[in-house]
Amino acid sequence: MVEIGHFALVLAFALSLVQSTIPLVGARSANERMMAVGTPVTLAGFALVGLAFVILTICYVRSDFSVANVWENSHSLKPMLYKITGTWGNHEGSMLLWVLILTFFGSLVAVFGANLPASLRATVLAVQGWIGTAFLLFILSTSNPFARLSPAPIEGRDLNPILQDVGLAIHPPLLYLGYVGFSVCFSFAVAALIDGRIDAAWARWVRPWTLAAWAFLTGGIAMGSYWAYYELGWGGFWFWDPVENASFMPWLAGTALLHSAIVMEKRSALKIWTLLLAILTFSLSLLGTFLVRSGVLTSVHAFATDPSRGVFILCILIIFIGGSLALFAIRSSSLTPGGIFHPISREGALVLNNLFLTTATATVLVGTLYPLVVEALSGEKISVGAPFFDLTFGPLMVPLLLLVPFGPLLAWKRGDALAAAQRLMTAFAGSLLAVMATMLFVDKASVLAALGVGLSVWLILGALTDIALKAGFGSVPAATMLRRLTGLPKSIYGTALAHLGLGLTTLGIVGVMSLETENILAMKPGETTGISGYVLRFDGVVPVRGPNYTESQAKFSLATESGQPLGQIVSSKRFYPVRQMPTTEAGIRTIGASQLYISIGDDTADGGLVVRIWWKPLVTLIWIGTLVMMLGGAVSLFDRRLRIGAPAGSRRRRPAQPEAVAR
Amino acid sequence: MRRRFALLVMAMAAVLWNAPAFAVLPGEALPDPRLEERARALSSELRCMVCQNQSIDLSDAELARDLRILVRERLMAGDSDQEVLDYVVSRYGEFVLLKPRFSLRNALLWGTPAILLLGGGVFIVLIARGRRRARPAELTSAEAAQLDEILRR
Numbered sequence: 001m002v003e004i005g006h007f008a009l010v011l012a013f014a015l016s017l018v019q020s021t022i023p024l025v026g027a028r029s030a031n032e033r034m035m036a037v038g039t040p041v042t043l044a045g046f047a048l049v050g051l052a053f054v055i056l057t058i059c060y061v062r063s064d065f066s067v068a069n070v071w072e073n074s075h076s077l078k079p080m081l082y083k084i085t086g087t088w089g090n091h092e093g094s095m096l097l098w099v100l101i102l103t104f105f106g107s108l109v110a111v112f113g114a115n116l117p118a119s120l121r122a123t124v125l126a127v128q129g130w131i132g133t134a135f136l137l138f139i140l141s142t143s144n145p146f147a148r149l150s151p152a153p154i155e156g157r158d159l160n161p162i163l164q165d166v167g168l169a170i171h172p173p174l175l176y177l178g179y180v181g182f183s184v185c186f187s188f189a190v191a192a193l194i195d196g197r198i199d200a201a202w203a204r205w206v207r208p209w210t211l212a213a214w215a216f217l218t219g220g221i222a223m224g225s226y227w228a229y230y231e232l233g234w235g236g237f238w239f240w241d242p243v244e245n246a247s248f249m250p251w252l253a254g255t256a257l258l259h260s261a262i263v264m265e266k267r268s269a270l271k272i273w274t275l276l277l278a279i280l281t282f283s284l285s286l287l288g289t290f291l292v293r294s295g296v297l298t299s300v301h302a303f304a305t306d307p308s309r310g311v312f313i314l315c316i317l318i319i320f321i322g323g324s325l326a327l328f329a330i331r332s333s334s335l336t337p338g339g340i341f342h343p344i345s346r347e348g349a350l351v352l353n354n355l356f357l358t359t360a361t362a363t364v365l366v367g368t369l370y371p372l373v374v375e376a377l378s379g380e381k382i383s384v385g386a387p388f389f390d391l392t393f394g395p396l397m398v399p400l401l402l403l404v405p406f407g408p409l410l411a412w413k414r415g416d417a418l419a420a421a422q423r424l425m426t427a428f429a430g431s432l433l434a435v436m437a438t439m440l441f442v443d444k445a446s447v448l449a450a451l452g453v454g455l456s457v458w459l460i461l462g463a464l465t466d467i468a469l470k471a472g473f474g475s476v477p478a479a480t481m482l483r484r485l486t487g488l489p490k491s492i493y494g495t496a497l498a499h500l501g502l503g504l505t506t507l508g509i510v511g512v513m514s515l516e517t518e519n520i521l522a523m524k525p526g527e528t529t530g531i532s533g534y535v536l537r538f539d540g541v542v543p544v545r546g547p548n549y550t551e552s553q554a555k556f557s558l559a560t561e562s563g564q565p566l567g568q569i570v571s572s573k574r575f576y577p578v579r580q581m582p583t584t585e586a587g588i589r590t591i592g593a594s595q596l597y598i599s600i601g602d603d604t605a606d607g608g609l610v611v612r613i614w615w616k617p618l619v620t621l622i623w624i625g626t627l628v629m630m631l632g633g634a635v636s637l638f639d640r641r642l643r644i645g646a647p648a649g650s651r652r653r654r655p656a657q658p659e660a661v662a663r
Numbered sequence: 664m665r666r667r668f669a670l671l672v673m674a675m676a677a678v679l680w681n682a683p684a685f686a687v688l689p690g691e692a693l694p695d696p697r698l699e700e701r702a703r704a705l706s707s708e709l710r711c712m713v714c715q716n717q718s719i720d721l722s723d724a725e726l727a728r729d730l731r732i733l734v735r736e737r738l739m740a741g742d743s744d745q746e747v748l749d750y751v752v753s754r755y756g757e758f759v760l761l762k763p764r765f766s767l768r769n770a771l772l773w774g775t776p777a778i779l780l781l782g783g784g785v786f787i788v789l790i791a792r793g794r795r796r797a798r799p800a801e802l803t804s805a806e807a808a809q810l811d812e813i814l815r816r
Contacts, residue, residue, distance in 0.1 A: 359779040380758075381757075383759070386718070388763065
């Protein structure tokens with residue numbers, strides 16, 4: 001059965017070669033039958049990769065250690081959930097998941113692209129085929145998940161314990177749905193360049209893919225952040241680690257793309273820029289895959305000792321990024337520029353948004369790659385860590401966030417900044433109030449913390465103001481307002497929700513970064529300590545045996561200062577004997593939007609236990625905010641305009657609109 | 664052999680990276696809260712040399728602990744923040760700084776945000792101006808006459 005999986009991959013590779021060529025030739029020579037090959041070949045490719053993935057999963061479920069990949073990353077005693085998620089908890093399996101999602105998106109285009117012009121659909125599928133070909137070849141030649149061992153070992157080497165967590169079940173698939181989702185935007189962009197034709201209808205087709213990929217990537221990053229927060233045991237939510245940056249860069253660029261595609265769809269402006277962003281966003285996804293999968297991050301030298309995989313992905317990277325940018329350089333001049341607009345307008349605001357977001361993307365990119373480049377060029381080692389990003393990325397975000405509420409209030413073509421400012425007076429007053437309240441009522445709040453809270457409230461109220469104004473709040477009777485509220489396009493709610501979520505996340509970050517309190521001490525059973533108005537008593541340590549680990553659980557009783565009991569918090573240390581690895585399971589109690597976070601350390605010589613307790617104010621808002629952002633993306637995705645697809649104008653366009661055709 | 668060595672190094676790194684993070688231990692903190700606050704701030708700017716992208720404030724590796732104590736010793740001896748950093752760099756190299764220095768080599772690193780923001784801004788303004796100037800030219804007299812004729816018909 002294992003060989004069937006391997007064979008399915010080889011077949012999928014062969015089909016992807018067909019997918020890469022026949023539909024493209026058909027599109028170039030207007031041969032309907034050749035173009036029509038694209039759909040069945042894409043679907044069959046997805047089915048084959050799906051079969052390979054299912055077979056690998058079955059190998060994991062059955063603990064078939066004759067498969068090298070299963071032997072290296074699984075154990076017969078591992079809980080069933082982690083046997084299944086272990087399928088993608090390693091290099092080979094995660095690359096297979098990557099390709100599975102790629103072919104899944106290709107199939108979606110094939111199935112839902114019925115309203116696309118046949119030649120555009122054929123070209124898009126062909127470009128998807130190129131990517132599929134490259135990565136299937138990578139898997140087959142350097143990362144075969146089906147390699148066998150003979151004789152088969154009796155027991156596996158277990159999965160890295162920190163990956164044995166529900167977070168891992170959700171994080172990589174979501175992340176890849178985002179990463180790889182941008183491949184569709186990329187394929188559309190390359191197809192438009194090959195066709196030499198791009199118009200508002202194109203933007204309308206690309207927007208839902210961007211929205212979906214963006215929402216998934218938002219969820220994936222947030223999930224990864226929360227996983228790191230509770231699993232690594234020191235309560236940080238973002239470390240500016242290169243692996244995190246690798247996923248953050250496509251998110252920033254994708255956010256810019258999301259906004260510029262709106263301008264393109266509504267006003268047919270920024271065409272060339274939107275195209276470039278679509279290419280860059282997926283290029284950053286590819287770069288992220290390279291950074292994480294090649295081992296280059298641990299050290300340039302580690303990369304040099306076993307370069308086969310790294311060099312392969314580097315070649316994919318160079319061919320796709322270089323090729324698409326070259327195509328862009330050659331063809332983009334043939335695209336006609338779009339509508340003209342006044343600097344102070346919705347378009348102008350979105351251009352400013354793009355300027356800040358792309359600069360932020362570049363900052364993260366340079367910060368991530370600089371140590372690698374310096375080491376490769378001079379052999380010297382430098383580090384670029386959180387303090388660098390706090391100093392550069394932070395200041396870039398502040399003006400951007402300040403300007404967010406203005407965007408949706410400005411009119412297209414020519415807006416009135418003063419009128420928008422007047423309409424935002426209530427929101428401004430509200431955030432000023434929040435600043436003063438923070439200064440007055442929160443202990444030890446610095447001016448910076450208060451301003452941060454103000455900024456977050458500004459974003460939240462700004463998003464609500466937009467909805468209130470569009471519904472005519474205060475100027476029309478309640479019944480009319482209600483009717484207007486239900487009649488508003490979903491995309492308006494989507495925008496408001498996404499901006500509201502951004503405000504919530506900002507509030508969470510400000511809260512935990514500036515108001516967090518910490519208590520490090522050695523505790524003996526029966527001792528109590530206080531933190532932020534709560535009293536914590538250490539009850540003692542209980543040993544527990546899990547399926548494939550041993551655990552010592554430290555139990556704490558939580559109470560208010562007045563002595564009202566609030567239940568128990570368990571924080572534990574685990575030890576996984578197969579890998580000889582310890583892990584921490586933090587004890588977390590959510591109180592309102594804040595959390596009490598307990599992490600335990602070693603025993604002290606006099607019978608105590610080292611305990612580290614944090615009070616993390618508003619920390620859950622970080623992830624609640626991202627959920628609201630995702631919801632915004634989803635709501636926007638269900639907007640009628642996008643669901644119904646291309647507008648009437650584009651359907652009439654079959655014989656090609658003269659003004660949009662390249663010379 | 665080489666491969667096995669790489670695996671061993673990776674396994675060791677994994678152990679260090681995953682070990683329950685116990686940064687500042689109860690006994691380490693300085694009695695003077697202001698000095699301790701400075702020590703914490705400095706610790707978060709110094710890299711744990713044997714970990715992956717972790718500051719010594721967050722790491723529980725032995726070396727990180729030694730560095731934390733070293734930082735505190737220098738502070739007790741009356742060093743300024745910059746002197747402490749210089750001292751640590753003189754012993755461990757610039758790799759130890761999580762915030763690279765402003766130097767010629769790092770000019771591009773620190774300059775990128777400003778260069779791009781300004782450059783991008785100027786570029787946008789220039790394009791917008793060019794666009795506005797590129798409005799359709801006035802009709803030549805011949806064209807005007809032709810148009811008149813068409814309209815009169």
